[in-house]
Amino acid sequence: MFRTLDDLPGDRRVLVRIDVNSPVENGDVRDNKRFSRHAETLRELADAGHRVAVLAHQGRPGRDTFVDLEGHAEILSEHLDREVRYVPDTYGDRALEAIRGLESGEVLLLENVRMVDEELADRSPEAHAESALVGTLAPEFDAYVNDAYSTAHRAHASIVGFPRVVDAYAGRVMEAEYEANSAIQNREFDGEVTMVLGGTKADDLIYVMERVEHTVDRFLLGGIVGELFLRAAGHDVGYDVEGSELFDEQWDEGEETIRELFEEYGDRIRLPADLAYEDDGERSEVGVEGVEKETSFLDVGGDTVAEYESFVEDSEAVFVKGALGVFEDERFAAGTVGVLEAIASTDAFSVVGGGDTARAIDLYDLDEGNFSHVSIAGGAYVRALTGESLPAIEALER
Template sequence: MFKTIDDLPEEGRLLVRIDVNSPVEDGEVRDNRRFSRHAETLRELADAGHAVAVLAHQGRPGRETFVSLESHAKILSEHLDREVRYVPDTYGEAALEAIRGLDRGEILLLENVRMVDEELADRTPEEHAESALVETLSQEFDAYVNDAYSTAHRAHASIVGFPQVMDSYAGRVMEAEYEANSAIQRREFDGHVVMVLGGTKADDLIHVMERVESVDTFLLGGIVGELFLRAAGHDVGYDVEGTDFFDEQWDEQEGTIRELLDSYGDRIRLPVDLAYGDESGERAEVAVEGVEKETSFLDVGSETVEGYEEVVTDSEAVFVKGALGVFEDERFSEGTVGVLDAIAGTDCFSVVGGGDTSRAIGMYGLSEGDFSHVSIAGGAYVRALTGESLVAIEALEQ
């Protein structure tokens, strides 16, 4: 197991990797749950008397979201109610001067680490450790703290390089996310274990279904639900005018979907009705049996929600990945919010994963405290569910 910040020596100089990668709309970086989560780690470290320099990334080169971290420093400052200084440099002279000027209890945010070519280079951890980025910054600090669980599956220099040459620890976000998200692989549950799968990326979810043996019931919705309904012989799960979600994924996954239906049997629960917008713009529902798809279905229907709620209520553990409908539109939030509300009302062990799904909790007045864990991770959450290794965890454990 890795060391955590509970194991840190007192009042050190720390390099902390976080993940506040965020949507950028009209050139403005949007605040989200990641800022508040990582702010808790940074506050704890600063209050303990550490001098803290922070590494983070935003977007990828060539994309509109690839911007500086100046706005991120301001957002973090608001969450922390203290100044987070920003320097438009990562490991050059300006950065080193700012780092060396850090006092205990102060926090400094370095420039977007993906603006350093070495960060995304295809190298081994040992090779990353020899990069100028790692060699330069490692000399300035007593220890490295990785709190960026959302990027734990990325073998980038700032994730796997520093643990090769520095004492390294997991931050609070890293610790909590790993414990909760890997529970389905590490823990034994005496009662019924349920996984709710939805969203738009069927390949990720199908991979989870193939790899996770401890789930008693899969409750499907969203794109993956329609694709499985198509394999079961219903006239849904293909693109209509204006959509491109289904046909390509069907061509890639048809064989696997059919195999899962055949081998899993009653472990897979499919929607029995679906919802759409009628000509007047109101929510309308139709039974799956005998349906002919002429428009986009945007949510599971009320009967499906009721059936899924009953399964959840009788479960010991529930893991959620992906929304059951387009919950951003209140008309089509019934599936996602209904199931989340049912989970919140039980005393089961529950993990809600994926940024979109967890966002519904705040949007519809649910409390994060009613769930065992609300994950801010995407790809790393999927890997944890399947038991696949995470390079950041391996680096910390070394």
């Protein structure tokens, strides 16, 4: 197991890696749950008197979201209720001067680490540890804290390089996310374990289903993956109609695996009994028996919601990855919100993962405290569910 902030000695110069990668609108970064979560770790370090410098990324080179972190510093300052200074430099002279000038309890945000070519280089952890980025910054710090669980599946320089040369610890977000998200692999539950799968990326969910069949008693499907499995079951859905490009390519790539999973684990896979669509601006529903798809389906129907709610109520543990419908439109939020409300009303151990699903909790004013854990991770959450190793965790444990 890795060390945490409970093991960190006092009065240290600390380099913290966080993940506040966020939507950008008209050049402005938008606040989200990641800022508030990481602010808790930074506040704890600052209140303890550490001198804190922060590494983070935003976007990827060539994309519209690839911007500097000045706006991120402003948002973090609001969440911390203290100034987070920003320096438009990552490991050059300006950054080093700002780092060396840190006083006890101060927090400094360095420039977007992905503006450094070495960050994304395809190298081993040993090679990353010898990069100019790590080699220059590491001597300036007594400790390295990785709080960026959302990037734990990335073997980037700021993730796996520093733990090779600096005492390394897990931040509070890293600690909580890893414990909750790996529970399906590491914990034993006496009752039934249910997994709710939805969203638009079927390949991720198929990958999960293949690897958790021994630990999950029931899969409740919706979204794109729900329609694709309905297609495998012989229903006339799960393909593109005019205006959609979500199904055909994913079916071509995953048909064989989908059919194999449905044949082998069909008794544990629950498919939508009805689906919802837009008709003259209103929500309409149709049963899947005998349906002919002529328009896009945007949610599971009421009968499905009721059935899924009853399965949730009988579960000891529930893991959620992806939304069951287009919940951003209130007309088609019944599936996603209904299941989340059912989970929230039980005593089941529950983990809600995937950025979209977590956003639904905020959008519909659900109490996050009614869930065991709400994950802010995507790819790392999927890998944790399947028990696959995460480079960041391996680096911290080493």
